[in-house]
Amino acid sequence: MSDGSAKQAVTLIGLGPMGRAxxxxxxxxxxxxxxxxxxxxxxxGLVREGAVFxxxxxxxxxASEAVLLSLTDYQAMYDVLKDVPSLEGKAVVNLSSGxxxxxxxxxxxxxxxxxxxxxxxxxxPPPGIxxxxxxxxxxxxxxxxxxxxGVLEVLTAVDYRGADPGLSQAYYQVQLGLFWTTMTGFLHAxxxxxxxxxxxxxxxxxxxxxxxxxxxFEGTARQVREGxxxxxxxxxxMGAASIEHVVHTSRDAGVDADLPAAVSAIFRRGLGAGLQxxxxxxxxxxxRPARG
Ligand code: NDP
Numbered sequence: 001m002s003d004g005s006a007k008q009a010v011t012l013i014g015l016g017p018m019g020r021a022x023x024x025x026x027x028x029x030x031x032x033x034x035x036x037x038x039x040x041x042x043x044x045g046l047v048r049e050g051a052v053f054x055x056x057x058x059x060x061x062x063a064s065e066a067v068l069l070s071l072t073d074y075q076a077m078y079d080v081l082k083d084v085p086s087l088e089g090k091a092v093v094n095l096s097s098g099x100x101x102x103x104x105x106x107x108x109x110x111x112x113x114x115x116x117x118x119x120x121x122x123x124x125p126p127p128g129i130x131x132x133x134x135x136x137x138x139x140x141x142x143x144x145x146x147x148x149x150g151v152l153e154v155l156t157a158v159d160y161r162g163a164d165p166g167l168s169q170a171y172y173q174v175q176l177g178l179f180w181t182t183m184t185g186f187l188h189a190x191x192x193x194x195x196x197x198x199x200x201x202x203x204x205x206x207x208x209x210x211x212x213x214x215x216x217f218e219g220t221a222r223q224v225r226e227g228x229x230x231x232x233x234x235x236x237x238m239g240a241a242s243i244e245h246v247v248h249t250s251r252d253a254g255v256d257a258d259l260p261a262a263v264s265a266i267f268r269r270g271l272g273a274g275l276q277x278x279x280x281x282x283x284x285x286x287x288r289p290a291r292g
Contacts, residue, residue, distance in 0.1 A: 007031045008151055009064040013057060013080055015042040019070035021126035022155055023051055029154040036060035058084045066148050067092045074098035074106055087115025091144040095120040099173065100166030107140055107165035116141045119165045121172025124156055135159045139167035188259045195253035220281045229282035237276040240267035
């Protein structure tokens with residue numbers, strides 16, 4: 001037995017793959033853990049390892065000051081907590097994905113019920129939980145972040161970004177936008193490769209090693225920072241032609257071309273805006289919010 005009595009009690013609501021990984025890590029670190037989830041059977045493993053399954057969300061909330069939520073989205077927080085009479089004295093840490101606006105609304109909603117609120121965006125799949133090598137963006141009530149640091153650091157490293165509860169989700173969604181578009185591009189590359197008779201295992205090392213993406217990111221970020229879009233090395237007209245070749249190669253091979261076609265449409269808007277001699281990075285001028 002670990003010295004559970006010395007460790008802060010934690011309530012964990014939401015027992016998908018992420019919630020279960022968090023529960024496991026908290027139990028392994030010796031925290032008394034109360035869990036609740038809509039689907040009781042998902043708690044079985046954690047209960048076997050020592051977690052207590054509460055009879056209701058309200059009982060789960062009553063069990064600990066620290067209430068961690070790992071739910072599909074922010075709506076689920078309301079669904080789960082709406083019948084909890086009060087959040088007085090509770091530190092609600094919502095580790096579910098949502099928009100910055102949803103996190104701000106969630107914080108205000110929790111405050112209206114007497115609760116303190118921290119939002120979090122977890123930058124790791126479940127197997128990374130329990131490692132300090134991955135981190136979570138947090139924002140909101142700083143005192144909660146400090147008081148629960150011992151609990152939160154069991155899950156991942158803590159990256160507190162500021163008092164605005166929307167900030168964690170802003171950092172998170174920015175990262176996830178890059179992640180999903182990149183991963184979808186990767187899947188398209190594999191489908192095209194297969195269709196051209198190149199096995200996945202043959203192409204994968206090329207895809208991993210072909211481009212130094214860190215260098216591309218740094219170079220592009222510098223151009224954006226400095227507002228310098230001189231097309232000395234890459235002209236928009238070249239990029240537009242290049243992605244069009246990917247569209248045609250995909251269609252010729254019978255592979256879904258929606259993704260490169262969407263990218264091509266952005267390049268064409270760049271050409272339409274007269275950016276043909278600027279660099280690729282000038283496309284950001286089409287992506288920024290319109291100034292009123
Ligand atoms: P899941 O969607 O698989 O599970 C989340 C839990 O939310 C489930 O236990 C589900 O209950 C519960 N839930 C959803 N809607 C409701 C509702 N209306 N009322 C009650 N309970 C509800 O997500 P994950 O566990 O994979 O992830 C949790 C959060 O972490 C998500 O916001 C996700 O974006 C984020 N995340 C996930 C990562 C991953 O790789 N999995 C990586 C980084 C972040 P039930 O079991 O009954 O379906």
